[in-house]
Amino acid sequence: MDNFEQSTISRLSALEEKAKHTDNKVDSLLTFLSAMGIIVDPTTQGISDSEQALDYDLPR
Template sequence: MGINWKVRFKHRSFWISLIALISIFLNQVASIFNIDVTLFNAQFTELAETILMILVFLGVIVDPTTHGIKDSDQALTYTTPKKKG
């Protein structure tokens, strides 16, 4: 099960999701050490984290071999993962 990192690094949604993931991770680490990184208030921070999690989710489900965030027409016809030929 290989990952084509070269293609992923060229895809905008990969970088957006990676930055969002790192932001959420750093916030969680800060809370472990009782460091308050609340921007305005707790509700705003929770909303920001929710939005970042959605961006991470989109980065996980996106097909990096296509332009945009949709799957290719060929990938939409698969019922099981494509096997190497």
């Protein structure tokens, strides 16, 4: 393996680590916003589940 290949592999590894770190931050932010009720289900009116969904005993 020459220096160019080693350098490329090293840079790709660093980018992969940054991507994982960014994914964790985004996941944490979305979880927080959902828990606070800021992100809601756009398929229902308001912030609660529909009456039909509340009546489910098992997932469809």
